[in-house]
Amino acid sequence: xxxxxxxxxxxxxxxxxxxxxxxxxxxxxxxxxxxxxxxxxxxxxxxxxxxxxxxxxxxxxxxxxxxxxxxxxxxxxxxxxxxxxxxxxxxxxxxxxxxxxxxxxxxxxxxxxxxxxxxxxxxxxxxxxxxxxxxxxxxxxxxxxxxxxxxxxxxxxxxxxxxxxxxxxxxxxxxxxxxxxxxxxxxxxxxxxxxxxxxxxxxxxxxxxxxxxxxxxxxxxxxxxxxxxxxxxxxxxxxxxxxxxxxxxxxxxxxxxxxxxxxxxxxxxxxxxxxxxxxxxx
Numbered sequence: 001x002x003x004x005x006x007x008x009x010x011x012x013x014x015x016x017x018x019x020x021x022x023x024x025x026x027x028x029x030x031x032x033x034x035x036x037x038x039x040x041x042x043x044x045x046x047x048x049x050x051x052x053x054x055x056x057x058x059x060x061x062x063x064x065x066x067x068x069x070x071x072x073x074x075x076x077x078x079x080x081x082x083x084x085x086x087x088x089x090x091x092x093x094x095x096x097x098x099x100x101x102x103x104x105x106x107x108x109x110x111x112x113x114x115x116x117x118x119x120x121x122x123x124x125x126x127x128x129x130x131x132x133x134x135x136x137x138x139x140x141x142x143x144x145x146x147x148x149x150x151x152x153x154x155x156x157x158x159x160x161x162x163x164x165x166x167x168x169x170x171x172x173x174x175x176x177x178x179x180x181x182x183x184x185x186x187x188x189x190x191x192x193x194x195x196x197x198x199x200x201x202x203x204x205x206x207x208x209x210x211x212x213x214x215x216x217x218x219x220x221x222x223x224x225x226x227x228x229x230x231x232x233x234x235x236x237x238x239x240x241x242x243x244x245x246x247x248x249x250x251x252x253x254x255x256x257x258x259x260x261x262x263x264x265x266x267x268x269x270x271x272x273x274x275x276x277x278x279x280x281x282x
Contacts, residue, residue, distance in 0.1 A: 028222060031066040031075055035059060041217035043258070046210065054210035057088050058218070079215045080223040082128025089174045089208040096204060107180045108198075114164035115187035116179045116199070117148065117156040123252065124156070124231025126260035128212060131173040132228040136246050138168035139237035147238045157234040173230055178205035213257050227252045227260075 028034050038058055043051055061084055065075050078084050109116075119125060127135070139158050148159025155161075158168040166172060181187050183198030190196055216225035232250035241249065 028072065028076075031062055031070070031072060034072075034075065034079075034218065035062050035066075038062065038214070038218045041214055041220075043210075043213055043217060045258075046213070050206060050210045051214060054207060054214045057092075057207070057211055058084065058214060061088060076219065076223050080129075080219055080225045082130035082212060084215060085128055085208055085212040086130055086174065088211055089204055092204045092207055093177065093202070096202060102182075108182055108184050109180060110184075111166075112164045113184045113187065114148070114151075114155065114159055114166070115184070115191040116181065117159055117164075117166065117176075118152055118154050118191045119156055119231045120154065122259075123229035123256060124154075125173065125175045125229070126209070126227050126252070126256060127173040127175065127230045127233070129226050129228065129247070131171075131230075132233045132247055132250060133243060134171040135168055135173065135230070135233050136237045136243050138171035139234050140240075140243075140246075142167060142238050143240040145238070147234075156231065157238045168234070174208050175201075175205055175230065178202040178208075209257070209260055216257065225257075227257045 028037060038055060041055070058079075062075070065078075135158070142158075146161050147157040148155035148161055148164070149157055150161035151159065151164060156166075158166055158172075160167055166176075178201050179199070180202065181199035183196070186196035186198035190199060212225070212227070219225055228247060228250040229252060233246055236246035236249045
């Protein structure tokens with residue numbers, strides 16, 4: 001687990017701006033080169049404060065990797081495959097639960113209350129490669145069985161259609177872990193197309209999307225950073241597809257990660273009081 005309280009507010013001194021730009025254009029030969037690339041990476045149209053925070057978080061992760069002499073190839077694979085974003089999101093979530101915001105303290109969520117598992121939007125949830133592989137492993141043993149769509153046509157296929165319990169709970173993606181509600185009835189109303197207060201996302205999810213988008217910008221020309229549709233991974237898995245086929249079916253176009261980040265940020269600004277911030281130290 002990455003300690004996000006370390007090396008975040010005071011990152012390691014970097015070379016001059018000109019030297020950083022020169023190094024960022026080159027193929028990285030070390031973790032230090034990746035940090036130089038990170039310092040120059042940008043995201044068009046993104047919230048500056050959120051991106052600055054993501055940059056500090058990723059730099060802290062890279063600093064830890066560098067201190068532990070993690071091989072460059074392993075570092076790149078962890079970043080590109082989504083493991084870095086997952087580790088940072090888990091650390092932020094743990095930090096948030098130590099001083100929980102009201103939505104965590106007052107959450108009305110319980111097993112079988114699955115209105116948040118009715119997946120809307122263009123992809124039903126944006127997830128990383130690491131999450132997609134974990135979800136496939138958890139759901140594929142259910143191939144051929146009735147799935148959540150027998151309860152509701154837009155429900156997540158990982159659901160048990162009778163109990164509405166998640167059958168991939170331990171492998172559920174960050175977006176699922178970040179959605180909470182103070183009022184189960186509000187979730188039902190919203191799932192049916194209405195508008196009710198009480199439900200929202202932890203800010204950790206916004207940080208998670210920003211981290212992964214910034215990693216993609218950092219690794220441009222070095223490694224592919226893919227994202228996937230939660231809904232399509234789960235559906236392909238219960239349809240009996242192997243991992244390679246399921247990921248191919250669910251793979252996003254490149255723009256989807258940016259669209260997901262902007263959409264989540266708009267939802268956060270429009271739903272005052274519904275979105276709980278993550279930990280604020282970085």
